[in-house]
Amino acid sequence: MNLFVSLRKDFERFCCRPEFVTNSRRLGVFGRSGSGKSTLVHFLAGLLRTGRGTIELDGEVLTCSERGIWLPPEKRRIAVVFQQACLFPHLDAGKNLLYGYRRTPAELRRVDPKELIEVLELGSLLDRDVETLSGGERQRVALGRAVLASPRLLLMDEPLSALDEGLKYQIIPYLREVFERFTIPFVFVSHSMNEMRLMTDEVVVMHRGAVSDQTTPDELARKRMRRTRVGYINLLTLGGGRENDGLWTYPWGGQKLLLSAGGPEEGLYELSSKDILLFKQHPEAISARNLLVCRVGSRFELGDRVGVELTSGSEKLIAQVVRPAADELGIVEGAKVFAAIKASAFRRLY
Amino acid sequence: MDFSPSDFQAILLSAKVASVATLVSLPFGYAAAYLLVCTRLRGKAVLDGLINLPLVLPPVVVGYLLLLSLGERGWLGSLLAAWPGVRIVFTWWAAVIASAVVGFPLLVRSIRIGLEGIDEKLIQASRTLGARWYDTLFSVILPLSGRSVLAGATLMFARSLGEFGATIIVAGNIPGVTQTIPLAIYDYTNTPGGDRMALLLCLVSIVISFTVLLLNEALVQRFRRSRS
Numbered sequence: 001m002n003l004f005v006s007l008r009k010d011f012e013r014f015c016c017r018p019e020f021v022t023n024s025r026r027l028g029v030f031g032r033s034g035s036g037k038s039t040l041v042h043f044l045a046g047l048l049r050t051g052r053g054t055i056e057l058d059g060e061v062l063t064c065s066e067r068g069i070w071l072p073p074e075k076r077r078i079a080v081v082f083q084q085a086c087l088f089p090h091l092d093a094g095k096n097l098l099y100g101y102r103r104t105p106a107e108l109r110r111v112d113p114k115e116l117i118e119v120l121e122l123g124s125l126l127d128r129d130v131e132t133l134s135g136g137e138r139q140r141v142a143l144g145r146a147v148l149a150s151p152r153l154l155l156m157d158e159p160l161s162a163l164d165e166g167l168k169y170q171i172i173p174y175l176r177e178v179f180e181r182f183t184i185p186f187v188f189v190s191h192s193m194n195e196m197r198l199m200t201d202e203v204v205v206m207h208r209g210a211v212s213d214q215t216t217p218d219e220l221a222r223k224r225m226r227r228t229r230v231g232y233i234n235l236l237t238l239g240g241g242r243e244n245d246g247l248w249t250y251p252w253g254g255q256k257l258l259l260s261a262g263g264p265e266e267g268l269y270e271l272s273s274k275d276i277l278l279f280k281q282h283p284e285a286i287s288a289r290n291l292l293v294c295r296v297g298s299r300f301e302l303g304d305r306v307g308v309e310l311t312s313g314s315e316k317l318i319a320q321v322v323r324p325a326a327d328e329l330g331i332v333e334g335a336k337v338f339a340a341i342k343a344s345a346f347r348r349l350y
Numbered sequence: 351m352d353f354s355p356s357d358f359q360a361i362l363l364s365a366k367v368a369s370v371a372t373l374v375s376l377p378f379g380y381a382a383a384y385l386l387v388c389t390r391l392r393g394k395a396v397l398d399g400l401i402n403l404p405l406v407l408p409p410v411v412v413g414y415l416l417l418l419s420l421g422e423r424g425w426l427g428s429l430l431a432a433w434p435g436v437r438i439v440f441t442w443w444a445a446v447i448a449s450a451v452v453g454f455p456l457l458v459r460s461i462r463i464g465l466e467g468i469d470e471k472l473i474q475a476s477r478t479l480g481a482r483w484y485d486t487l488f489s490v491i492l493p494l495s496g497r498s499v500l501a502g503a504t505l506m507f508a509r510s511l512g513e514f515g516a517t518i519i520v521a522g523n524i525p526g527v528t529q530t531i532p533l534a535i536y537d538y539t540n541t542p543g544g545d546r547m548a549l550l551l552c553l554v555s556i557v558i559s560f561t562v563l564l565l566n567e568a569l570v571q572r573f574r575r576s577r578s
Contacts, residue, residue: 047474073477074485086475090493099489100479149479 001025001153001185002058007043009051016040016051016209025185028200028217030193036209037189041157044187045080046073057153077108079146083158085138087130093141094126100149110150111182119177120144136167140174147178154186160195169268169350172198193221194233194270194349225273225320226302232273232318236346239266247289247343253315258289260343268349275345276319278308279338280329289343292317296335299326306331310339356525357547360534361554363442367530368510371449372503375457379502383461388473388491405455409515412451416520420444444521445528449510456509457502464498465491497573504566508559531555 001023008017016036031037042048044055046062049070055063057078062071079100087096101113117123120140125133133141139159146154159175160168176199179186188199196203197217205213205220213220225232238250241262248262259269277288294310294317301307306326310317319339321329329337353361382401385391404412419426420438430436438444468491476486514532521528523537535551538544 045474045478047477072482073474074480074482076478077480078478080475080478082471082475084471086469086471088472088476088490088494090490099476099481103480103485145479 002056003027003153003187004054004056005040005044007040007051007053007055007063009039009043009048009053014209018043018204018206018209018211020204020211020214022202022204022214024200024202025183026179026199026201027185027187028196028203029187029189029206030191030196030203030220031206032191035206037191037206038157039209040206041080041155041187041189044153044155045078046071046076047080074103077149077152079149079151079154081139081142081146081154081156081159083161085130085135085142085162087133087138087141087145089130091130092126093122093128093130093133093137096130096141097122097126097144097148100145104148104150108150111148113148116144116147116178116182119181120174135163136171139163139171143175143178147182147184151184154184155189156186157189158191159188160190160192168195172268172350175199193217193224193228194235197221197233197235198268222300222307222318223302225307225318226305230272230274231320232307234271234273234317235349236269236271236315237266238262238269253292253312255292255312257292257341257346258343259346261346261348263348269346270349271317271341271346273307273318273320275341276310276317277340278319278321278325278329278331279340282338283340286340287342288340290339290341292339292341294337294339296331296333296337298333299331308337310337353547353550356529357534357551359526360529360531360551361558363445363528364511364530364532364555365558367442367445367449367513368507371446371453371510372457372507374446375450375454375506376499376503379454379457379506380461380499382458383465384487384491386458387462387465388487401458402455404452409448409452409513410519413448413516413519416444416448416451416516420447420520439520440522440524440528442521442528445513445517445530448516448520449513452513452516453506453509457506460502460505461495461498464495464501467498468494497570500566500569500573504562507562511555511559511562 004021006019008015016039018036018040029037029040039048043051043063052065053063054061061069062076063069088099098113101109120143122140122144125137125141130138160171163171190196200217203215203217203220204211221232238252238257241248241250241264248259250257250259292312294312297309297311297316299306299308304323306321306323308319308321308331310319317339386394386398417439418424421427422431427439430438438447472490473486476490481489512532517530518533523529523533531551531554535548538548538551
């Protein structure tokens with residue numbers, strides 16, 4: 001997918017002027033609320049007509065104010081999943097699901113409804129009135145409805161924000177599965193760093209209406225480490241765990257990780273860079289249940305903080321220390337360090 | 351019951367006039383409300399004012415203006431006179447037109463409130479899923495405004511049943527031809543000893559109105575049930 005955007009729209013107190021080019025099939029748009037993310041989505045979908053600029057998708061001009069071009073939303077084949085599922089209340093879940101499919105010419109349909117219903121596990125919901133669905137179910141139907149329209153590009157505007165924390169991460173595997181199976185390029189809009197890292201390959205950062213950065217999600221997370229209270233969030237996918245004395249043991253990078261909040265199935269866990277303690281030598285006995293032997297992969301400086309990339313086998317972790325600590329520990333590339341992590345520092349996301 | 355034949359005719363005519371006026375107005379009322387709510391039309395305020403004018407004008411004024419334009423020398427009347435045998439003034443069609451004009455603002459208002467209550471995001475979702483504007487109108491907007499259409503139609507029907515001022519001027523008060531219930535009651539109250547009949551017709555009026563209200567409520571309930 002190739003997307004070119006250069007727009008300008010003046011509001012009363014704020015000017016939205018996103019400009020970027022991307023080839024990424026999994027693009028993220030990151031920014032706080034009020035940074036112009038939703039305006040961008042409306043522009044891309046053709047729901048906003050006023051304003052100046054150009055939008056090109058795979059060489060086709062969708063909007064160009066100079067040449068007076070504006071393709072109406074139904075001709076763009078760009079579907080949107082909104083923050084609220086926006087299901088049609090007078091249709092049941094099944095009819096909602098097929099709304100876009102029925103309006104897509106047969107030769108353009110690329111997704112088989114049966115297969116999609118299976119992937120999203122919607123089979124039992126089809127006859128239900130949409131008012132009776134739970135938040136997560138509604139969002140799954142909305143996602144399925146958009147995918148079944150076989151769009152050239154799928155826009156997701158904070159699709160998980162209306163869901164509560166636990167549910168949010170339950171939807172992500174569905175999202176990933178759908179996009180892997182049906183290879184639809186998408187733009188994922190969110191203010192959540194974790195969602196960016198789980199869903200996208202490239203991130204456009206919006207700040208006060210303009211693009212302030214365009215980078216990879218991991219790079220962005222590292223840059224933001226200093227500014228956020230939680231530090232850098234390490235995301236670990238762990239599976240094949242065994243329970244022993246109330247703790248779960250997982251294989252990780254040739255070593256073992258012990259977690260208190262584990263489970264038998266594969267899951268995603270987060271660990272803050274602030275919860276990793278570093279030692280130069282092997283401590284004799286510590287209360288933390290994890291003591292990993294790691295190499296320093298790289299070190300990066302952010303003001304008075306130092307980010308330390310630890311490697312073990314093929315796995316990586318980011319820890320953060322203040323500069324004097326880094327000097328005392330002798331943090332240089334290739335150095336050996338011991339990382340201590342409490343078993344309770346890991347938080348299960350799904 | 352000792353209704354005279356002309357009383358029965360008045361009752362039937364009232365029902366007929368109110369029904370026809372409401373049914374004929376429905377598509378126009380819906381179109382007007384749609385234009386006012388869902389489009390970016392210029393001069394919306396003027397259109398809105400024109401539609402609502404009969405609501406604030408005395409019905410007698412509306413009737414008189416209708417008489418002037420529909421009469422033989424009026425601009426509409428002279429156009430219609432081109433067809434032989436077409437005459438509107440002092441026929442039951444005049445009563446229909448008078449009821450339609452006076453009840454129209456009520457119909458548009460109700461539908462408008464319904465349309466304004468539809469979440470714009472639903473309309474946007476339907477468009478991005480490949481529906482053209484008329485497709486969205488029939489597959490999303492119309493089904494979601496069903497209740498407001500029903501409410502508007504009920505209101506308009508009730509208003510038409512009671513129409514007096516405009517009707518008496520443009521349709522006259524001809525027993526058996528253009529005399530509706532309110533006009534018949536008016537006649538009885540001007541006749542010595544007509545109080546009893548006037549009261550009876552009032553009762554009929556109440557029964558019809560109440561039946562319409564009950565019918566409306568039943569339909570609304572059905573709407574709700576079919577959606578849940």
